[in-house]
Amino acid sequence: MRDGCVFEGTPRQIAQAMKAIAFDVESLSLCKYIDWVARSTLEFEGIELHVQGATENEKAAALVREMMANGLAALE
Helix, strand or coil, rough: CCCCCCCCCHHHHHHHHHHHHHHCCCCCCCCHHHHHHHHHHHHHHHHCCCCCCCCCHHHHHHHHHHHHHHCCCCCC
């Protein structure tokens, strides 16, 4: 990620790891956290992330895909 954090695993595991180190999001479900990331990214970075999905796995996959497509994350 741009902040230097490195995450491994499935998209869901990556989203869970991101949530685990985020400030003040403990009460959010994983889906709500992903929505929060998308809103925050638009607000602070001006980048719209399309994170639609019916399940946690689908939303997490969309988050990782969108972050990579917009230069917010990369494969190592």
